[in-house]
Amino acid sequence: MDTLTPYEVEEKVLDEIVGKYKGSPGVLLSTLEAVQEANPLKFLPQKTLLQVAKKLNVPATQVYSVATFYSFFNLKPQGKHTIVVCRGTACHTKGSRELLNSVGQILGFRYEFDETEPSYTTPDNEFTIRTVACFGQCAQAPVVAVDGVIHSNVNAPKLLKILKKVKSSSYAKNQSK
């Protein structure tokens, strides 16, 4: 599948981004953020990290350190849609673990919940599922964000409805290609 081949941001685009942030405080963070955004698979491939290190004159290890510290940065290709299940205390008590497992069931793949993995991307590169420590929306727990939109008071039927919509739009797009 061509979507799985690692895609790197072009040198020209990198230079533009680096030029924009060079000299400003927190230049490494802003650069990495913009470079990841410029990548269609929303991730930072090894080559890109090395290029950023070289252009900013920062040790490559330090770039890697920053990229692995913040959960915002992805070192693996991300799916077209991102589903974030909140695993904060409030959401946990309201059953977010079951929701997380339901995501896999609904999307039709086997997903064993594993605390050690920060995210899981489906083999067809359509969906990335990740968890977050807290959205700050505890009053509406449990909370699930789909492509940046936060859905509150989510239960299994509601989740099914949301995901079905995303799934059908996603596959419809694929069919029309």
Add this chain to the structure above:
Amino acid sequence: MQVIIDNKPYEVQEGMTIEQACMQAGIRIPTLCNLKDVSSNASCGICVVEVKGAKSLLRSCITKVTDGMEITTNNARILRARKMNVELLLANHPLDCQTCERNQRCELQQITYEFGIDQRRLPRTRPKQLERDYSSLSLIRDPEKCILCGRCVAVCKEVQTVSAIDFAGRGQKSKISTFMDMGLGMVDCTNCGQCALVCPTGAIIEKSHVSQIWEAIHDPKKVVVVQTAPAIRVGIGEEMGMPMGSLVTGKMVAGLRRLGFSKVFDTNFTADLTIIEEGNELISRIQNNGTLPMITSCSPGWIKFIEHFFPKSLPHLSTCKSPQQMFGAIAKTYYAEQAGIDPRDMVVVSVMPCTAKKYEAKRPEMDGAFDYWKKKMKLTAEDRFFDVDYVLTTRELGRMFKEVGIDFKSLPTEDFDNPLGTSTGAAVIFGATGGVMEAALRTAYEILTGDTLKDVNLKAVRGMDGIREADININGTILKVAVAHTLKNARILLEQIENGTSPYAFIEVMSCPGGCLGGGGQPIPTNTEIRMKRAESIYEEDSHKFIRKSHENPEIKYLYDNFLKKPLGALSHDLLHTKYVERKM
């Protein structure tokens, strides 16, 4: 400024940390992360003390004293907090001390004992077992033993400006990692080993060659010869329980003989040889408009550093191999021939204060002796051997002495074997920063001027300042030279070269603080005070030597007359000189 420590008043200096003030008052505050001249990132939380008026306990390593501060270093709350912080570290640290390289020399083990912790009380929190990294030829990393103190990161970043390792991940998943977790052998690590020197546990250790060496020694078919670097004679004593910087040349030779080495030779012999080759190379570059400044090439960490970070400047490096490699090449050609030993049966072991030497010995081009014999003996690729087979650090040698029960302190003093054991004072100072420069100048001056040096002590290039420079007057022409130790200072001189502002003709670079005597293979601890003591011993040995200039070494003269013919000659080119490559990560 006055402070109260445990109810007693003390006069302290402004700007001191509480830890320093306590030390001055005779109270050692325990710590696992703070290390003078290396790191002060306050990560371990073991050095906490109570300060009147402060709500929480304070980390004494980073808190500065203030006038009238009332400090308590010993009460139930403090001891409980310290103990808890150690217990938290032990939750994820393996309890397999007996089989650990740092057994009995581990700071975590020591503190666990001192705090009376007699069991692992807290459950493991790290979900995954972290794998060991064997990818480097010099070092082994075991992240399971790491307590994330950050000393290695600090020394690699701040002292060496290499940054081969850094923190990666967050929270429970935090670990020290290379770029993309690629393994130390795959990245721009210079193998200097300063990380191993500062690690409080066994998380970074040298890759040991001890068992291979025992095997060779016990093999009746093999002739195992050993060479010792100049810095071993001022380090191995410490490893054997003697005062810091003890000068133990004769005992070391006696001990090596008792281990079963056939011949005990001295890397100093080829240090003298290096001076002849390198001195002549410098003169030739000056007289023939060659690339200047010329930079020394003895320190393999430095070589890998410039190959990674300043490949454009590689033509500035002297093409001379390091003394270790010259020794291997000469031992397996000249000496093998003289002694009638099949070079395939000869095993060359070197004892080095250095972890990078393990890597250097395995650089693919370091097989000059094999090339030399290939035609003569009709050797095939299967016969291929390296000039130097195994490299021991000072620490590993100490372990071998202990394994066979050698009572080092009561050993007699013995002399090195000939011919590769004869050396001058100029060679021994290779062990200290500035030594190669001084030795080279003693020789170059006399060759260029034809005069005899009145005073061979060139004190301007000695000492512990990061970069030192001197002007040498040679027949009215001023030769500007510079000496740098640590890669951070080397970087400064290289940047000058690359931007065209370097005023020097000749530069000496050593990777480690203090030069080889502070190398990554030296006894732990190695700190500023200890480095100074070792340097004193190095210069003491030089001052007692009858011959103090490399070109006056009679065995070196004999070697040229009967084997090499002339400096920079064809055979020198094959055996004693090398080339460098640009390295990427």
